[in-house]
Amino acid sequence: MTDVRPKQDRSRATRQRLLETTIRCLATHGWETSTVGFIAAEAGLSRGAVQHHYRTREALILGALEFMFEERAALLDALPEPTGAGTARVHRVVAGLVDTIGGELFRAALQVWTVAAADPELRAAVVPLERRFARGVHLRAVRLLGVDDTDPEVRALLQATLDMARGLALADVLTDDSRRRARVVRAWSTQLAAALQPISPDSHAK
Amino acid sequence: MTDVRPKQDRSRATRQRLLETTIRCLATHGWETSTVGFIAAEAGLSRGAVQHHYRTREALILGALEFMFEERAALLDALPEPTGAGTARVHRVVAGLVDTIGGELFRAALQVWTVAAADPELRAAVVPLERRFARGVHLRAVRLLGVDDTDPEVRALLQATLDMARGLALADVLTDDSRRRARVVRAWSTQLAAALQPISPDSHAK
Secondary structure, X not given: OOOOOOHHHHHHHXXXXXXXXXXXHHHHHHHHHOOHHHXXXXXXXXXXXXXXXXXXXXXHHHHHHHHHHHHHHXXXXXXXXXXXXXHHHHHHHHHHHHHHHXXXXXXXXXXXHHHHOOOHXXXXXXXXXXXXXXXXXXXXXXXXXXXXXXXXXXXXXXXXXXXXXXXXXXXXXXXXXXXXXXXXXXXXXXXXXXXXXXXXXXXXXX | OOOOOOHHHHXXXXXXXXXXXXXHHHHHHHHHHOOHHHHHHHHOOOHHHHHHHOOOHHHHHHHHHHHHHHXXXXXHHHOOOOOOOHHHHHXXXXXXXXXXXXXXXXXXXXXXXXXXXXXXXXXXXHHHHHHHHHHHHHHHHHHHHOOOOOOHHHHHHHHHHHHHHHHHHHHHHHOXXXXXXXXXXXXXXXXXXXXXXXXXXXXXOO
């Protein structure tokens, strides 16, 4: 069958498949295995087709991370405003943040961070990407929780929550940690809700 | 000068230097660079001397992780019982746990976890080591905080604290995160102290 979509759309679809495959390869097979040739084969593309989009392995991997960071942020934006109040709302938001930060994207990013730890050039390219993603998630957490982040206490607690989410993501890399994670997220959310209660603008509306 | 220490002591000192060098190499130069030959040269030993202690690279790296995990746990045991009560005590303990989990040991372990994520054989060897370390740190946290960990809420909050500590350790891999970390540790410690207060046996003694 001939693909009747305009050439630009096909190119965009190919690029998306390539970037998603790159993330999956990194997460499943690790950095060393994830060469341009390996990723191209997994995506059903020629090496030349890949290099048409991304000239080097580093450009491909950074492009994939950036694309996935944006996808994750868009997923948070697409979440309905959490209903309910107090602990139930906070719990729903924290669980959403933990999902956003963890999983396959985290495992892929971990491969890149680990190599970047000993490679100043890669590190210089990864740090701004990572910062932008972290800031985006933080801003969305503020919106979803309906809190005032100019309060330094609130800001530090949201950061602590995102640090905990990264720790949970790490704990899930070598073993399936989902049951323990659910308990930890619940306990944390209860404390966070209690801490945000008196300072949240929403608390006056109840 | 001739080393006049008994042969066994010299061998123990050599082994310790080798293991500490292994951790430093992994943390600074990463997994790929940290071959037996590279580590041996950094430790001022012959490859044969290293292989006398550890037959394979994996055995050397796992031996180094185990040794450092034990050293870190011993450091926690050597801490004086924290004095004071409430937030100040909890803050001191959380800061100690964050130090224990982070730093060079974390960066070295991260290299191993990342490779183990795509290597089932290495993973099978790393997971029990990692579990034992995590359990040891958890038990010491219980003792230092003087809390009752049979309470599932307390247990989940301590686990959340250790997850946060791992997230903070990760955030410090690519950039120096120490200033932000201090604020996050302080904010969470305040919440944890408030949460533990009514359930801590110590709270009755004040």
